[in-house]
Amino acid sequence: MPTKSALKNPNLTPSKGEEDEKLTPKKSSREVVYSILGEDDGFHAHLVVPDVLERAPPEQLPVAYGDGNSIEMGNLLTPEDLRYKPVIDLEKTDPGRFYCLVMTDPDVPNRAMPTERELLHWLVVNITDRNIAKGEEIVPYKPPLPNMGSGLHRYVFVLLEQTRPITIATEAEKAALLEKSLKSKLQKTSESKDPKKSSTFLDLETKSKSTVRPSSSTKTSSGSNGTKVKDEKEKLLGSSTSEKIPLIECVKFSTKEFTKKYAISGVFAANFLQTEYNEYVGRQLEAEKKGLLEEEKKLEKVKQVMKIDEKKTIDSIKNLKIKK
Incomplete structure (x- = not known):
């Protein structure tokens, strides 16, 4: 029942909100901090921002490793669960646009001293029609195998939206280009020993393999756009200047730099898991x-x-x- 002073002055009567506030226990400073981090979906809490991304993405990317092993913003999974490629749900993407999937480990060799940050584990470009199989796998999936004593590693999945198709050499094409370069150097060395030499075993072998074609196992984007990308890449691979086609290095990869360098309009979605060394x-x-x-x-x-x-x-x- 209100007091006499409250009856005389209605402004002193506590409102319902004030009464609820008094009944609700105050949060500690630690609880306040964790509630703020929780509201940010964990990207800042686990330092995915700024270690991998400039800012938190607008969407959480649905990623699942078989039944009951979905990625939930930094949840802990065992390396055994991560042996095979996960299923990426692209239902929210625009089927008429191109997307790029990046999977990296920013904790190499460990989170305290990441001198080799980032290690690229998977890269698929030119994904279209909501189907990752219609993209081009530049770097095949490498299962997480963190070293002993290196602690927890974060494995971050980032889906980037492209403005146009991207042309990058796959690992198989990269190996072929390096082999071609090595043979060319050996040929020049051999010729320098004998300037009058016209045609040798190495010359013939180099000429017979002057045009490097993509591996038959390499997937390319489907449709007319995918065919154009494939044709353009084959011309570059067959040219005398192999530097025309970009190559990707898996060690010390940078998601931020990749986003700036290639035709990326922005981060569409992301997610991440954590795992660590075990007997497996x-x-x-x-x-x-x-x-x-x-x-x-x-x-x-x-x-x-x-x-x-x-x-x-x-x-x-x-x-x-x-x-x-």
């Missing part, structure tokens, strides 16, 4: 190490064979001169 990762890294050692041995054998072939070619030219 240890087994995978050990197997990967053995595989790399085997590849190094094979490469060394190839180099030895190439040196022998080059020596035989030079010797045969010398013999021809002696006969003349």
Whole structure:
């Protein structure tokens, strides 16, 4: 019941809002901070902004690794759950536009000292018709395998909206271009040893493979636009100046710089998960190490064979001169 003073002065009567405010317990400073971070969907809370993005995206990108393993703004998943490509829901995208999907790890080698930030794990460009399979996979999906003792790693998925189709060399095309460049250098070295040399084994091999074509497994955008992108890329790959076609480096990749460099109108949506080293990762890294050692041995054998072939070619030219 209101007091006599409240009856005399109606302004002193507490309103319903004031009464509710008195009944509601005040939040501590810690609770206030966490409520602010929670309202921001975790992009600032986990420093995805500014480590990967300039600002929080307008949409949360739906990403799922099989049944019951959806990504929920920094939730923790085990590396075993991340072995295969996730399903990306593109239902909210415009089917007539092009999009680009980026997956990176900004915590390389660890979050405290990310000297190798970012490591690119997956890159698909020219996605259209709400179907990621209709895009062009520049960097194939690499499952997260964080090193022992490196703590939690964030794996960020960013969907970028393109203003037009993008032309970038795939990893297979990049390897072919590097091989072509290596053979060209070997040819020049061989010619410098014998200026009168006209045509050698290396010359013939280089000429026969002067036009590098994309791998048959490489997917390209469908439709007339996709065909134009493919034709343009093949012309660049077959040209004498391989520098015309952009190459992507997975180590020290920058999502921000990529957005500035290419035809990107902005970030459409994003999401991220966290994972860390466990026994499964240890087994995978050990197997990967053995595989790399085997590849190094094979490469060394190839180099030895190439040196022998080059020596035989030079010797045969010398013999021809002696006969003349």
